[in-house]
Amino acid sequence: MTSVPASGDATAPVIRRALHYAPAAAAALGLLAYGSIYAWHLSDRPIRSDGVSYYEYLPAWIADGDPTFETLALDCCAGYDVEEPVGIHRRPESGRWLAVHPMGVAVLMLPFFLVAHVLSWWSNLPRDGFSLYYQYIVGAAGLAYFVAGLVVLRRVLRLHFGDGVVLATLVAITFGTNLFHYAVFDSTFSHAFSFFLIASLLLLVEDWWTAPTLRRSIALGVVSGLIVLVRHTNGVFLAIVPCYGVSRWSDLAANGARLWHRRRLVMVTMAAAGVCVLPQLLVYKWASGHWIVNSYPEGSFSFAAPHLVGTMFSVERGLFFWSPVLLLAIPGMFVATGWARGLVAPTVGVLAIVTYLMASWFMWDLGAGFGHRGYTDALSLFAVYLASVFAWTARRPRLAPWVAGAVVLLVALSTFQMWQYWNGLVPMEHTTWTQYRAAFLRLR
Amino acid sequence: MDPISRRISPTALTRALLAAIVVLAAAIYLHDPPWVADLTDGFRPWAVDASGERFRWTTGRGSFFVPSDATAMTLKVRSHKRFPPNPIAIDVRVDDRPLTVITLPSPLEPDPDTWVVTRIPLPRGRSSRRFRRVDLRVRHWMEGYHLGVHLGEIAFERP
Numbered sequence: 001m002t003s004v005p006a007s008g009d010a011t012a013p014v015i016r017r018a019l020h021y022a023p024a025a026a027a028a029l030g031l032l033a034y035g036s037i038y039a040w041h042l043s044d045r046p047i048r049s050d051g052v053s054y055y056e057y058l059p060a061w062i063a064d065g066d067p068t069f070e071t072l073a074l075d076c077c078a079g080y081d082v083e084e085p086v087g088i089h090r091r092p093e094s095g096r097w098l099a100v101h102p103m104g105v106a107v108l109m110l111p112f113f114l115v116a117h118v119l120s121w122w123s124n125l126p127r128d129g130f131s132l133y134y135q136y137i138v139g140a141a142g143l144a145y146f147v148a149g150l151v152v153l154r155r156v157l158r159l160h161f162g163d164g165v166v167l168a169t170l171v172a173i174t175f176g177t178n179l180f181h182y183a184v185f186d187s188t189f190s191h192a193f194s195f196f197l198i199a200s201l202l203l204l205v206e207d208w209w210t211a212p213t214l215r216r217s218i219a220l221g222v223v224s225g226l227i228v229l230v231r232h233t234n235g236v237f238l239a240i241v242p243c244y245g246v247s248r249w250s251d252l253a254a255n256g257a258r259l260w261h262r263r264r265l266v267m268v269t270m271a272a273a274g275v276c277v278l279p280q281l282l283v284y285k286w287a288s289g290h291w292i293v294n295s296y297p298e299g300s301f302s303f304a305a306p307h308l309v310g311t312m313f314s315v316e317r318g319l320f321f322w323s324p325v326l327l328l329a330i331p332g333m334f335v336a337t338g339w340a341r342g343l344v345a346p347t348v349g350v351l352a353i354v355t356y357l358m359a360s361w362f363m364w365d366l367g368a369g370f371g372h373r374g375y376t377d378a379l380s381l382f383a384v385y386l387a388s389v390f391a392w393t394a395r396r397p398r399l400a401p402w403v404a405g406a407v408v409l410l411v412a413l414s415t416f417q418m419w420q421y422w423n424g425l426v427p428m429e430h431t432t433w434t435q436y437r438a439a440f441l442r443l444r
Numbered sequence: 445m446d447p448i449s450r451r452i453s454p455t456a457l458t459r460a461l462l463a464a465i466v467v468l469a470a471a472i473y474l475h476d477p478p479w480v481a482d483l484t485d486g487f488r489p490w491a492v493d494a495s496g497e498r499f500r501w502t503t504g505r506g507s508f509f510v511p512s513d514a515t516a517m518t519l520k521v522r523s524h525k526r527f528p529p530n531p532i533a534i535d536v537r538v539d540d541r542p543l544t545v546i547t548l549p550s551p552l553e554p555d556p557d558t559w560v561v562t563r564i565p566l567p568r569g570r571s572s573r574r575f576r577r578v579d580l581r582v583r584h585w586m587e588g589y590h591l592g593v594h595l596g597e598i599a600f601e602r603p
Contacts, residue, residue, distance in 0.1 A: 075504035075581065076503060076504040077503050078486060078503060078504075081488060084589060084590070119474065122471070122474060123476075123477055123480070124480075124575075125480070125483070126485050126505075128485070128505060130486070131486075131507070
């Protein structure tokens, strides 16, 4: 598949420099926001809520040296205002503890945990996995993976779009959606980690189809395995690998033939992914006697009654309501050319399945959060079509100022609403239209 | 010019040296930070009981710091809850070394709302730090719920 950077995007040196420093600027802004959130007590500590159950493999395995979670449970509850162990449940079949969330985020947090662990030893602070250094160093992991995701996404987009378009896309995707929020405010949730992994998948899948090597096959397998390990339902995104460049049914058959031709490398990729996922399967088997379990005790899917409209458009948590700039990705799919055009069908397919899964989950709004966090993982896919529509617009000088103006307003609105959420002006969940109207553009 | 000098530019060397100095300075500072005096971990916020006394609920484990020249500390603890399971063991450690175990309720003070006051001599430590870490481990469970205990104001004795 050939790809041509968008014409009409003659890059000024200032834009090239801005794009060069964009991830660093995002990191600096992220650190400033991260520090401000805790300095001003907008939230009590970084490792909280879902973040605890994503993370607590590390305190159990390394700080306690007890992967069964028994010590962690006995030492309940790390200063949290609860009376039961957080994020782990005893399986009725075995009486053994199982974390609600899988271990992928903990694996990605490991370097940060080790730094905090060594520093805690050095400063003689408690090495329990939840004291000061753990909170703030591990809490910054989400920010680090968000920045890494931006770097990867920039690389992917620069292969196919001009610098101005890429810069506009990175800004829109960072501040026009809930991505920045999940990088700094709820930074121990899985979403910034998944954003990085799915951006990496986009890069690797292109490299792998263009020039497959053993190294790329292993890398693709590791990233695929980690995507599943972080959030099992995100396994849906792996459909992009066989469906890469598919626009017609005949393309699917052609891809099948190419995959068969490179079947050894496919096996290597699958083996690498399997090695990554295996520890989680062993944990499930040990705790429940089954290789695959629903570790969420509170509920499950109801496929017959999906909340599709609520998931996408509602004031309560709708994707496009809270991140309206993403609506531009829809026309972006129609005007996409080249490489991006070849990704339309897999993107639509993957997003349709992701939407149906989330809408069918008993807690379709995924509980407390800013915007619909289930889609944060997929933002690098949306970015491709935002870039497509920006490139298309850039070639139409009469239209460009209007689109640019609308994008600036929508991004500003999302950023402002994020600030409102941080300051408690927008409810954490179950927002009603009345509440939204009452809070609209309010500073206090 | 030797091969290493040719490979490393003066700018890179200066940056590496500056980074090393920053890391070293941070390491020296963080080895004995003064702010740990006020640092606690694993306790709920301060509260005041009916008689006006301040206390904090513990969770399963909690830590605080005492001056390293303290010769003894006095802990005030009580279970507050009138129902079993009893006894409740509170394991006290200093700088990761076992110090004592306080058992609640005290046979002399069976009322769960009476403070059990324990004076604990602190062995002389070899540390050059200004503060020593005291860890409490509390086992107080009832039907799957962790209850913790009340911990009152801590007093130190210094020479």
